[in-house]
Amino acid sequence: MPSTQKHTRNRTATTQRIVDALEELLAEGGIDGVSISLLAQKADISKVLIYRYFGGLDGLFDYYLRLGRIVPQYSVALLEQMRPITPTDLAPIWSGQALQLFRRVRASRSARELLMATVKEHNPLADVVSQAQDAELTRMVGQLAFVEGADYQATSAVLLGALSHLTIQAQQNRPMIGIDLRTEAGWQRIEAxxxxxxxxxxxxxxxxxxTQIATRPQGFETTSW
Incomplete structure (x- = not known):
């Protein structure tokens, strides 16, 4: 095997081990429980490699949040397939993708811990997490807008912000307006x-x-992420 291919393969495998280690540490203790030393120990690699690949924790968190494991990555082909055929398709596309996103977050302890980090104050690493996560949400909202002439960013900020807050409340075992967010029944009410x-x-x-709605010709079914 050529040395360049072997190097690429080794780097890919090592990066995956670092990402897996990051998720484990996040699930165990949130962002405050993540350090270069612990990552290197859990991934069974040298600390030098983490700095070489990512430059430090800031670069690693930024890389991780842009992987698509939390906020989905849509290909051009998939976005075209998701484009509404008729204006009435807008609502199920918007609600379906938003709810699916937060179902994934609720199902992942590491994702919930990253969401919790976005409300931490005076924490440089939390600032990196918040900025990277907001950039990914902004990208997703723009891709799924399918409308012109409406302030979809502000509307999405209200709705996704509310779902973020409710998810954090659930993580902390706190109710909202009498709804038990620790239960599936509670979340079914929220989703409805x-x-x-x-x-x-x-x-x-x-x-x-x-408002102009960017529809597409009939012929495809809407695909969920």
Whole structure:
């Protein structure tokens, strides 16, 4: 095997071990429980490699959050397939992707810990996590907007921000307006309400005279992430 291919293969395998170690440490103790020494120990590698590949914890967290393990990565082909055929398809696309995203977050302890980090104050590493995560959410929202002439960013900030807060409340075993967020029944109520809100927003976009909806020809079914 050529040396360049072997190097690439080794680097890919080592990077995966570092990412796996990061997820384990996050699940065990949040971002405060992550250090270069512990990562190297858990991944069974030299600390030098972590610095060489990522430059430090800032670079590693930024890399991890842009992998698509938390906020999905959509290919051009998939986005075209997801594009609404009719304006009434907007609501299920919006609600489906938002709810699926937070189901994944709720199912992953490391993802929940990263979400918790976004509300930490006076913590440089938490700032890196927050900025990288916001950049990924901004990208996702822009890709799934499928509308022009509406402030989809502000609307998404309200809805995704609310889901983020509710997820953090659940992580801390706290209710919201009497709803037990530790239970599946509680989240079913939340998801039903979110779907209803997106349905109303989709209807507003359809009825608006200033909003344009980018639909596509019929022939494909909407695909979920």
């Amino acid at each position: 309400a979110v779907s209803l809100i997106y349905k109303a927003l989709g209807r507003l976009a359809t009825d608006s005279t200033t």
